[in-house]
Amino acid sequence: MxxxxxxxxxxxxxxxxxxxxxxxxxxxxxxxxxxxxxxxxxxxxxxxxxxxxxxxxxxxxxxxxxxxxxxxxxxxxxxxxxxxxAEDVIDYALGQRIRLTENLRKLDRTPGSTFLRGVELPAPARIARALAMRAGKPVILLETLSFADGRPMSVGAHYFPKARFDGIIEDYRRVGSITKALAERGIDDYFRKVTRITAQMPDAADARLLQQARNQPILVTEAVNVDIAGTPIEFGHSRFSGPRVQFTVEN
Missing domain, CATH: 1.10.10.10 (Winged helix-like DNA-binding domain superfamily/Winged helix DNA-binding domain)
Incomplete structure (x- = not known):
């Protein structure tokens, strides 16, 4: 037919x-x-x-x-x-311990991720403040595309201080997980210090990666993760597919 x-x-x-x-x-x-x-x-x-x-x-x-x-x-x-x-919406939990793979498996979803690129660059002032370091000091940018049940869910830009995490790009490409890559660097546990959530329209690149129309909004999170001593280890800027994801904030 x-x-x-x-x-x-x-x-x-x-x-x-x-x-x-x-x-x-x-x-x-x-x-x-x-x-x-x-x-x-x-x-x-x-x-x-x-x-x-x-x-x-x-x-x-x-x-x-x-x-x-x-x-x-x-x-x-x-x-x-x-x-x-209509898309099958994912109820994604935001709390102190955010682990994408664990979150999705709790929802009976199949997680996945793809490496997009990894580069070293001078820390812009905003990212340097979030990581409690001087602007211009080197950071490692790791960009990933995450999936749930084979469908694109989020595009993530993860910034790490190079002085502490030099080599994390290779670690991520080997183990396929930021949590596991951090463990390779001695970070066995870490916590979310702050998350800021906004909504905006995607640019052409994000719309293509997330496989959604440019007139559909995306959810944007900016977050700082810290180690058990409270030292910032990661600044994340993630763009989630608006039609597929909604957030639940856990206390």
Whole structure:
């Protein structure tokens, strides 16, 4: 059967006289296809004209069906782009001990990460203040792309003082985890001192990496991690996919 925009487009004519409004029957059919995975989270439904022709109804009736699905949180409608199946949102906990892999496994998600790049650079003033060091002193920037169940979740920029963490790029590439890479440097435990959360629109690079539209917001965290003595060890600037992630702040 042909597919368009992630959905089967075979003709379906709702049953008239069934006692259920035509638009409600269309909503049922579309929701059933979404539930069965015919159209997957994040995929786009066919254009309005195609769906109206498929169900042999006018656009007004089709719009009522789509509006019902949107109200139920099954789909999202983006002005000028179309209708998309809503993402399965990750309830990501922010607390004193934030470990991405542990957090995702507690949610029965499969974690993953990819190395993007690692460089040495002079610490900008803002990052130097966060790390309690002089501006211009060298820091190591490690950029990563994190996944949950194979879907991009966040792009992270992690800054470490070079004097203490020279070689952490190689450690990360070998062990595939920042927590494990820190352990290689003698940091067996660390804590979140502060997290600042904002929302903004992604630039083209982040939208591409997170596989989301540029008119969908991302959640941005800026955070400082410290060792058990309270010494700053990492400044993190992470961009999370807005459609896929929501934060829960733990006390």
């Amino acid at each position: 042909p597919r368009q925009g992630g959905s089967i487009v075979t003709l379906v004519e709702p049953a008239r006289g069934r006692g259920l409004a035509i638009w409600a029957q269309i909503a049922e059919i579309l929701q059933d296809e979404i539930t069965r995975g015919v159209v997957k989270p994040g995929e786009q439904l066919p254009p309005e004209a195609v769906l109206a022709a498929r169900f042999r109804v006018n656009r007004h009736t089709l719009r009522r069906a789509v509006a019902a699905l949107q109200e139920a949180g099954v789909v999202r409608v983006e002005q000028g782009r179309g209708t998309f199946v």
